[in-house]
Amino acid sequence: MSRYELRFSGSGGQGLITAGIIMAKAASIYEGKQAVQSQSYGPEARGGSSKSEVIISDGPIDYPKATTVDALLAMTQEACDKYTHDLKDGGILLVDSDLVKNLPQGNFKIVSFPIINTAKTDVGREIVANIVALGAMVALTGQVSRENAEKAVLSSVPEAFIELNRKAFSIGFERALAASA
Amino acid sequence: MSKKVAFLQGNEAAAQGALYAGCNFFGGYPITPSTEVAEVMSIELPKIGGKFIQMEDEIGAMAAILGAALAGSKVLTSTSGPGLSLKQELIGYGCIAEIPCVIYNVMRGGPSTGMPTGPSQSDVMCAKWGTHGDHPAICLTPASVQETYEEVIRAFNLSEKYRTPVMVMPDEIVAHMRERIVFPEPGEIEVVPRKSPTVPPEQYKPYDTSFGDVPPLASFGSGYKFHVTGLNKMQDGFPTTKAEIVQAEEERQVRKVDANVDDIVTFEEYLLDDADVVVVAYGSTSRSARYAVNVAREQGIKAGMFRIKTFWPFPDKQIKALASKVKGIVIPEMNLGMCSLELERCAQGKVPVLGIFRVDGEPINPDQILEKIKEVK
Numbered sequence: 422m423s424r425y426e427l428r429f430s431g432s433g434g435q436g437l438i439t440a441g442i443i444m445a446k447a448a449s450i451y452e453g454k455q456a457v458q459s460q461s462y463g464p465e466a467r468g469g470s471s472k473s474e475v476i477i478s479d480g481p482i483d484y485p486k487a488t489t490v491d492a493l494l495a496m497t498q499e500a501c502d503k504y505t506h507d508l509k510d511g512g513i514l515l516v517d518s519d520l521v522k523n524l525p526q527g528n529f530k531i532v533s534f535p536i537i538n539t540a541k542t543d544v545g546r547e548i549v550a551n552i553v554a555l556g557a558m559v560a561l562t563g564q565v566s567r568e569n570a571e572k573a574v575l576s577s578v579p580e581a582f583i584e585l586n587r588k589a590f591s592i593g594f595e596r597a598l599a600a601s602a
Numbered sequence: 603m604s605k606k607v608a609f610l611q612g613n614e615a616a617a618q619g620a621l622y623a624g625c626n627f628f629g630g631y632p633i634t635p636s637t638e639v640a641e642v643m644s645i646e647l648p649k650i651g652g653k654f655i656q657m658e659d660e661i662g663a664m665a666a667i668l669g670a671a672l673a674g675s676k677v678l679t680s681t682s683g684p685g686l687s688l689k690q691e692l693i694g695y696g697c698i699a700e701i702p703c704v705i706y707n708v709m710r711g712g713p714s715t716g717m718p719t720g721p722s723q724s725d726v727m728c729a730k731w732g733t734h735g736d737h738p739a740i741c742l743t744p745a746s747v748q749e750t751y752e753e754v755i756r757a758f759n760l761s762e763k764y765r766t767p768v769m770v771m772p773d774e775i776v777a778h779m780r781e782r783i784v785f786p787e788p789g790e791i792e793v794v795p796r797k798s799p800t801v802p803p804e805q806y807k808p809y810d811t812s813f814g815d816v817p818p819l820a821s822f823g824s825g826y827k828f829h830v831t832g833l834n835k836m837q838d839g840f841p842t843t844k845a846e847i848v849q850a851e852e853e854r855q856v857r858k859v860d861a862n863v864d865d866i867v868t869f870e871e872y873l874l875d876d877a878d879v880v881v882v883a884y885g886s887t888s889r890s891a892r893y894a895v896n897v898a899r900e901q902g903i904k905a906g907m908f909r910i911k912t913f914w915p916f917p918d919k920q921i922k923a924l925a926s927k928v929k930g931i932v933i934p935e936m937n938l939g940m941c942s943l944e945l946e947r948c949a950q951g952k953v954p955v956l957g958i959f960r961v962d963g964e965p966i967n968p969d970q971i972l973e974k975i976k977e978v979k
Binding site: 442445446449450455456457458459460461462483484485486488 | 607609719775779780781889892893896967
């Protein structure tokens with residue numbers, strides 16, 4: 422059975438659990454697949470390491486956590502060091518190039534661009550860095566269509582921030598394609 | 603018309619299930635990892651004329667729901683380990699005074715403050731033995747978001763049917779994970795109403811066993827006046843120390859559950875027909891177990907799973923039957939061996955019971971279970 426595993430990791434407060442939820446929602450509500458999202462985080466409200474895992478499959482999903490990861494997002498050096506160990510051969514690693522300087526060695530594809538800085542300068546608000554990252558993960562993994570992912574993003578954010586998030590998602594998607602070409 | 607679907611967290615589904623069951627009162631105190639239940643109830647209850655109260659602590663919350671239940675409400679509280687400990691005195695009160703209520707407890711690392719964000723299954727004994735004295739215990743352990751929704755409804759139904767507190771205990775993984783949920787239409791899942799008195803107020807006795815082991819419960823404020831106490835009581839609710847009455851009443855309270863085990867106990871059997879090894883699992887751990895059983899089958903090992911959905915009363919009959927059929931029982935659980943004790947009791951030494959016990963805040967992964975399955979000879 423097809424089982425695709427994604428992990429969004431970084432530090433608490435970066436919005437990575439939200440990014441995971443939206444990815445899973447896109448797959449399970451809009452793409453017609455099955456998806457489970459889970460998370461682990463420390464007791465801190467901000468800081469501390471944070472990860473959100475999403476399993477996508479065509480059939481029922483039993484074990485809800487990652488076994489070997491197909492695609493990993495690391496938004497801090499700490500997360501990259503901590504969570505790359507179970508990345509699959511031939512998997513994808515997406516990192517923020519400003520924050521992750523020591524790249525791991527391994528048989529996987531590394532895509533890197535300044536995610537937070539893109540949110541700040543190209544989109545205009547650092548707070549949507551998680552949606553820039555999500556757009557990039559959607560482009561790199563191909564598990565859900567761009568349209569369905571965008572629907573999931575727009576149905577998950579407050580009315581007043583729809584345009585901001587649409588832009589963040591779109592720029593993230595395009596930047597990842599360019600960076601991985 | 604297609605049904606309403608959503609992508610929800612276990613805790614959010616629990617709150618929605620409670621609303622479907624007619625819950626109109628929530629008393630609680632926020633605590634990770636159950637707070638989302640309180641959040642949803644605080645938003646939804648006022649919209650339907652219900653009441654949400656954040657109390658000063660967990661025992662206060664337990665007191666609030668017992669009082670509200672006696673006034674006719676269908677009631678819920680949600681908490682986690684340390685809160686469950688604080689509630690115990692009044693859970694016993696709910697048992698002896700026979701007050702229907704639902705306690706939703708998300709299992710996190712313990713004892714004490716333990717690991718607030720880490721998963722665990724170490725409260726299952728507390729669900730039965732946490733409050734002192736002989737008393738009935740019902741505890742449900744769902745394994746998915748959809749099942750959490752449905753089991754909360756069933757918990758309300760059981761609490762009304764048997765007039766007793768019922769616990770729903772997902773582990774933190776089930777409580778915090780998100781999955782697609784399909785909502786039932788109104789009326790699609792049965793909702794059991796409270797059995798109200800058929801006699802006029804002057805003839806009403808709150809523990810009148812001429813109506814059977816589960817006497818009707820009147821609502822305060824409806825004209826029925828009666829006495830409620832934590833002391834051993836007579837049929838009219840007033841305290842007694844008369845030996846034969848206390849003995850009969852204690853036995854009846856426990857019998858409400860013991861005599862109806864087949865109505866209460868639910869479970870799932872997965873690939874058990876020809877199984878040599880059975881993995882007994884509950885909650886999120888059963889999802890790892892299913893994965894492991896599937897891999898074992900691919901490798902030619904005859905493994906199956908018995909998934910406990912109702913932890914209390916324990917499925918004694920089913921486990922006893924399995925123990926005379928299989929070569930070994932594997933029990934993965936996020937505690938240091940709680941369900942394991944019950945399995946050993948039921949297995950009566952006929953087959954080995956092999957435990958995988960994890961209390962480090964990490965889930966038990968399928969590889970660990972597969973390894974243990976292979977140890978059964």
